[in-house]
Amino acid sequence: MSEYQYYEFVALDRPLDDRQQAEVRELSTRATVTPTSFINEYHWGNFRGDPDQMMEHYYDAHLYLANWGTRRIMFRLPCELLDLDTAGDYCVGDQSxxxxxxxxxVLDLTSEDESGEGEFDAKWALSAVIGVRAELALGDLRPLYLAWLAGYGSxxxxxxxxxxxxxHELEPPVPAGLDTLSAAQRALADFLRLDAALLRVAAQASPPLNTVAHDPAQLAAWVADLSDTDKDRWLLRVIDDHAAPVRMEMLRRLSDENITTAAAPPRRTVGDLLDGAARLRT
Incomplete structure (x- = not known):
């Protein structure tokens, strides 16, 4: 069986300038490099670059596939939108x-399955999962919980x-809406090989998702009430070519100010969840 590896990186918040493109080009002469993406495939040999460093310095999302059963997805977000303590609650060994x-x-999610050696599905494209990054930026913790659940599901x-x-490990805080995942979250769950029965059991303790719709008049009133300091700070960053992260920060604040937090359900153990999934399958 021949070897196959696929690397895809995307810059969302800010495109790479000419110098940065030249730096990543040095890592591979065969890669397709644009101001917003880096894509390469290997049928022999290995990529000379370090995905961790590329995510730290250049890109906002990364997808990796290997036909020996490895799947990896990475996201980079401003710490103001996702802090390490929150993300750390959902980390599991090498899987997340x-x-x-x-x-x-930088969030790094991996799924390994040697029984899937040789598998490759063309549907796995970064574009199918990329929406998860914006959801995390808005405070939606369902992707983190899905990664935690998939980790122990392995x-x-x-x-x-x-x-x-x-x-006996306790589950992290259970986010609302596990039974109504977005398309990107469903793609993430599939990518990480999250078992459907395990997800159904986990969703039993998840409260309904509280979504808030804003009409233009409400948005205008909210913007008018912002302090001059915040407006000046955000406007300066937009002028400095940081419009995308500014938009995420503003939407995150708007969301935080309008969503009511539901009472936390009792936390279950890993054993409870896995046993419940086994009973459900039976």
Whole structure:
């Protein structure tokens, strides 16, 4: 069987300038490089670059596939929109990790399955999952919970994935709306091989999603009430070519000010969730 690896990086908040494009070009002469993307495929050999460093310095999202069963998705967000403590609550071993680099947080989600060796589905494109980044920026923690659940779900495929004591680990805060995932979240769950029965069991403790719709008059009133300091700060950043992150910050504040937090449900153990999924399948 021949080897296959696929790398895709996307810059969303700010395109790469000529110098940055030249720097990533040095990592591969065969890659397709534009101001907003880097794509390469390997049928032999390996990529000379370090995806971690590329995410820290150049790109906002990354997807990796290998036909020996590895899937990896990464997102970079401003720490103001997703802090390390919050992301850390949902980290699981090597399957989901997070770290900060300067003003940004990098989220790294991986799924391994040796039984899937040789698989490759052309439907797996970064564009299918990229919407998760904007959802995280708005304070939607469902993608983090899905990654946590998929991480422990891998225990059912690999009995050596965790120590037996992990049965007693408590789940992190359960976000609302697990039974009404967005299209990007469903794509993420599939990408990370999250078992459907396990997701159904987890969703039983998830309250309904509280969505808030804003009409133009409400938005205008909200903007009018912003302090001059905030308006000046955001406007200067827009002029300095940071319009995308400014928009995310403004929407995040608007969302935080209008969403009512539901009472947290009792936390279950990893063993409770896995046993519930097994019963559901039976």
């Amino acid at each position: 990790q997070a770290w900060t680099n300067g003003d940004h947080l 225990w059912e495929r690999d009995e050596d994935a965790f120590h037996r004591d992990a049965d």
